[in-house]
């Protein structure tokens with residue numbers, strides 16, 4: 744009897760391990776995965792948000808929000824409503840804990856999930872830090888949801904097929920390029 748219980752326990756652990764590994768694999772290699780978590784350096788965050796000319800009435804969406812630094816700065820420094828969309832649950836928890844510790848829950852929040860399944864229409868400012876090929880995959884959603892006048896600020900990688908209204912170079916350890924687009928003036 745004891746041997747049977749041990750076998751059942753081993754089998755359950757093996758099944759659990761396999762399902763966790765399968766979910767991590769699926770997340771990493773999902774066709775919706777737009778890239779790994781590499782945070783934008785603080786001086787670049789500062790310039791991205793300054794170039795967006797954010798007002799308190801703005802709604803800032805950081806697509807792939809990582810540890811939440813852009814969402815937090817948009818809410819804290821500019822008083823805007825800020826929403827992060829992030830697919831990695833641990834990063835969502837980390838960002839939410841920081842938002843809570845700073846008392847920003849009224850203005851800042853994180854949506855856990857893929858940017859491909861989120862309604863982006865409330866956004867008046869969108870920030871991105873994805874590779875050019877990922878931006879290309881995301882572009883149809885930006886074109887579907889974003890209203891004229893919405894500013895789209897991309898760190899380091901352009902959005903192919905769109906014309907930036909401003910391009911700025913920033914040094915922060917290495918050279919960064921910030922691309923600023925405005926819906927209605929991007930074609």
Ligand SMILES: C[S@@+](CC[C@H](N)C(=O)[O-])C[C@H]1O[C@@H](n2cnc3c(N)ncnc32)[C@H](O)[C@@H]1O
Nearest residue numbers: 775777778780781782783807809829830857858
């Ligand atoms: C380069 S990091 C940028 C993080 C943050 N925006 C910043 O600038 O510090 C890209 C983030 O996008 C997330 N990501 C990748 N694919 C995604 C998707 N389909 N939906 C939501 N987040 C995604 C990654 O987990 C990662 O945290």
